[in-house]
Amino acid sequence: MKTVIKTTNLQKIYNNSVAPVKAVNDISLEFKEGEFTAIVGPSGSGKTTFLNLIGGLDKPTGGEIFIDGTEISTMKESELFDFRLRNIGFVFQSYNLIPVLTAKENVSFIMLLQKRPKAEMEKRATEMLEQVGLSDKLNSRPNQLSGGQQQRVAVARALASKPKFVLADEPTANLDTESAFNLLDIMEKLNKEENITLIFSTHDQRVIERAGRVITLVDGRVSEDEVGSSRFEV
Amino acid sequence: MKILLILAWRNLWRNRKRTLITVSSVLFAVLLATLFVSMEKGSYERLIDSMVRYSTGYIQIQDVLFDEEPSIDHTLLFDEEIEAILKKNDEQIAFHVPRLQNFVLVATENNTRGSILNGIDPELEIRMNDLNEDLVKGEFLKPDDNGLMLAEGLAGILNVTVGDTLVLLGQGFHGSTAAGTYPVKGIVDLKIPEINNNTIYMSLSEAQWFYGTGNRVTSLIIMPENPARTQQLAENLRMMIDPEWHRVLTWEELLEDLLNLMKFDVAGTMIMMMILYIIIAFGLFGTILTMLIERRKEFALLFSLGMKRAQVAIVCFFEALFISMAGVVLGIIISIPVVAWFYHHPIPLSGDMAEAIADYGFEPVLPFSADPNIFLNQALIVLIISFLIGLFPVYKVFRIHIMEAKK
Numbered sequence: 353m354k355t356v357i358k359t360t361n362l363q364k365i366y367n368n369s370v371a372p373v374k375a376v377n378d379i380s381l382e383f384k385e386g387e388f389t390a391i392v393g394p395s396g397s398g399k400t401t402f403l404n405l406i407g408g409l410d411k412p413t414g415g416e417i418f419i420d421g422t423e424i425s426t427m428k429e430s431e432l433f434d435f436r437l438r439n440i441g442f443v444f445q446s447y448n449l450i451p452v453l454t455a456k457e458n459v460s461f462i463m464l465l466q467k468r469p470k471a472e473m474e475k476r477a478t479e480m481l482e483q484v485g486l487s488d489k490l491n492s493r494p495n496q497l498s499g500g501q502q503q504r505v506a507v508a509r510a511l512a513s514k515p516k517f518v519l520a521d522e523p524t525a526n527l528d529t530e531s532a533f534n535l536l537d538i539m540e541k542l543n544k545e546e547n548i549t550l551i552f553s554t555h556d557q558r559v560i561e562r563a564g565r566v567i568t569l570v571d572g573r574v575s576e577d578e579v580g581s582s583r584f585e586v
Numbered sequence: 587m588k589i590l591l592i593l594a595w596r597n598l599w600r601n602r603k604r605t606l607i608t609v610s611s612v613l614f615a616v617l618l619a620t621l622f623v624s625m626e627k628g629s630y631e632r633l634i635d636s637m638v639r640y641s642t643g644y645i646q647i648q649d650v651l652f653d654e655e656p657s658i659d660h661t662l663l664f665d666e667e668i669e670a671i672l673k674k675n676d677e678q679i680a681f682h683v684p685r686l687q688n689f690v691l692v693a694t695e696n697n698t699r700g701s702i703l704n705g706i707d708p709e710l711e712i713r714m715n716d717l718n719e720d721l722v723k724g725e726f727l728k729p730d731d732n733g734l735m736l737a738e739g740l741a742g743i744l745n746v747t748v749g750d751t752l753v754l755l756g757q758g759f760h761g762s763t764a765a766g767t768y769p770v771k772g773i774v775d776l777k778i779p780e781i782n783n784n785t786i787y788m789s790l791s792e793a794q795w796f797y798g799t800g801n802r803v804t805s806l807i808i809m810p811e812n813p814a815r816t817q818q819l820a821e822n823l824r825m826m827i828d829p830e831w832h833r834v835l836t837w838e839e840l841l842e843d844l845l846n847l848m849k850f851d852v853a854g855t856m857i858m859m860m861i862l863y864i865i866i867a868f869g870l871f872g873t874i875l876t877m878l879i880e881r882r883k884e885f886a887l888l889f890s891l892g893m894k895r896a897q898v899a900i901v902c903f904f905e906a907l908f909i910s911m912a913g914v915v916l917g918i919i920i921s922i923p924v925v926a927w928f929y930h931h932p933i934p935l936s937g938d939m940a941e942a943i944a945d946y947g948f949e950p951v952l953p954f955s956a957d958p959n960i961f962l963n964q965a966l967i968v969l970i971i972s973f974l975i976g977l978f979p980v981y982k983v984f985r986i987h988i989m990e991a992k993k
């Protein structure tokens with residue numbers, strides 16, 4: 353299978369505290385096309401920092417990041433903006449949606465910025481909202497949606513533009529158990545159907561077992577990297 | 587581009603109340619500013635208008651020395667050369683009004699007083715300033731009339747009325763003596779005391795005979811077809827006259843002292859306006875600043891998704907522009923009827939102020955100007971201000987650090 357993301361000796365050191373913090377400490381990993389990966393670890397273990405680095409939102413202090421073979425950590429800011437728009441889907445823990453746009457407009461937003469044809473956009477947005485079970489909420493504004501529904505819209509948006517991969521930083525952290533499982537189900541389903549690489553972080557034991565691959569971070573280092581464990585055991 | 591407009595528009599309605607307050611602050615500032623300027627301009631317009639109508643006209647042709655040293659010897663010969671020049675500009679000239687003005691001593695059996703004798707063409711004078719409407723007694727002068735028309739104040743001082751005879755004594759052309767007796771045919775009320783107490787009218791032909799000037803005038807007033815094109819007409823005339831002998835002056839030159847006085851006055855209003863503009867600027871700036879601070883997380887989201895900084899900046903700029911445009915447009919829409927109302931119903935004055943104004947022959951009111959330029963200028967100034975303020979979020983958006991805004 354094709355490698356989508358590859359990091360070599362990736363490092364992010366924060367110098368602004370009393371002692372330098374190695375938030376990401378020498379991580380070398382590869383993510384293949386279509387993988388459904390969970391990054392787990394306690395709070396402060398470097399999950400967010402790692403996702404921000406491979407998402408091109410933050411600059412590493414050492415090492416390299418290759419997306420489809422392209423080194424992104426040396427890109428200029430304007431190139432990175434464009435790179436993110438074309439290649440990466442994001443789901444954040446909170447504040448995912450543009451408050452003044454409806455669910456459907458939010459899902460179309462990336463495609464709109466990519467200047468996709470209108471008809472395609474319409475069709476895809478409706479289809480994606482259907483996929484996440486929100487076909488009755490097309491014209492609802494974010495403040496008319498529950499937390500779980502908002503996260504589903506965010507997932508629909510991240511996948512609608514068919515990016516190379518989707519990064520979800522603790523997408524279930526603010527959700528109750530039922531909504532969390534529901535969101536995971538949807539992510540898992542879409543990952544399979546669309547064959548889009550999906551990496552999500554969590555410190556929630558309940559959702560870990562849904563992942564095909566589980567990478568555990570401790571103090572910015574990879575302490576475990578299990579492939580296909582629990583799913584095959586069931 | 588459309589999405590940027592949609593975002594900007596909807597963002598405005600996120601905090602309806604704040605937007606409305608900001609819009610109305612711009613609205614009130616525009617309204618106040620237009621009212622201020624309209625009131626000030628109204629007074630000036632009234633003054634200038636009456637000066638131009640009654641006294642100077644729009645353009646005058648004079649002898650080259652008359653403006654500096656007004657004297658009967660510095661008069662202009664109204665000959666074929668001048669006639670020809672007027673003819674050539676016929677299309678732009680509505681009519682011309684010749685005047686021969688000079689100092690004269692007027693005497694009755696027991697009273698003598700210095701006055702200004704105005705030799706006028708009665709018909710043309712009426713056409714210029716409706717002088718016949720000021721007639722309070724007797725008859726108005728006729729062309730070639732050999733009687734006099736007296737200002738009411740002067741008639742009172744001399745204690746004469748229609749039918750009485752006056753002796754006039756003055757210095758004529760090139761040192762000759764001018765003397766004669768004339769009957770009073772009519773009395774006019776000229777209102778402004780300084781003028782009403784020392785003005786005598788005589789037909790131009792009689793005045794020319796009295797002073798022995800022949801076909802000379804102290805000034806030839808030119809009334810243009812279109813007063814807005816006064817400057818152009820004056821330029822045309824300037825090119826045709828003989829500059830060694832003649833001079834063309836516009837009302838702006840003739841009323842230079844008065845206009846300078848007004849300019850000085852305008853400075854006071856400018857300070858008031860500056861304060862108003864600063865209030866608008868701060869209101870708008872405050873709103874925009876809070877909008878920026880409140881939306882840091884949203885900006886971080888938009889940047890993460892790949893929306894360009896320039897696009898986000900455009901959204902913010904549009905928001906600032908929408909608010910001020912709405913304020914300006916509504917401000918103008920509201921100020922038009924308000925100014926129009928005051929234009930037709932000027933504010934009545936009372937007390938000393940009213941008396942002082944009435945003394946000058948004006949209605950004791952504060953007049954307003956309905957010059958469309960007032961609205962346009964105010965709209966433009968406020969728009970420029972908001973344009974500049976709208977640049978602030980643009981600057982800010984380009985400086986937001988994504989990771990910091992995301993926190």
Ligand SMILES: Nc1ncnc2c1ncn2[C@@H]1O[C@H](COP(=O)(O)OP(=O)(O)O)[C@@H](O)[C@H]1O
Pocket residue numbers: 366368369373374375393394395396397398399400401402
């Ligand atoms: N902007 C920052 N400045 C300084 N230290 C930071 C910053 N962001 C994260 N850190 C530190 O880096 C470490 C990893 O943080 P983070 O990646 O947020 O972990 P996680 O997402 O797993 O909770 C923590 O010790 C955190 O305090």
Ligand SMILES: [Mg+2]
Pocket residue numbers: 399400401522
């Ligand atoms: Mg985190």
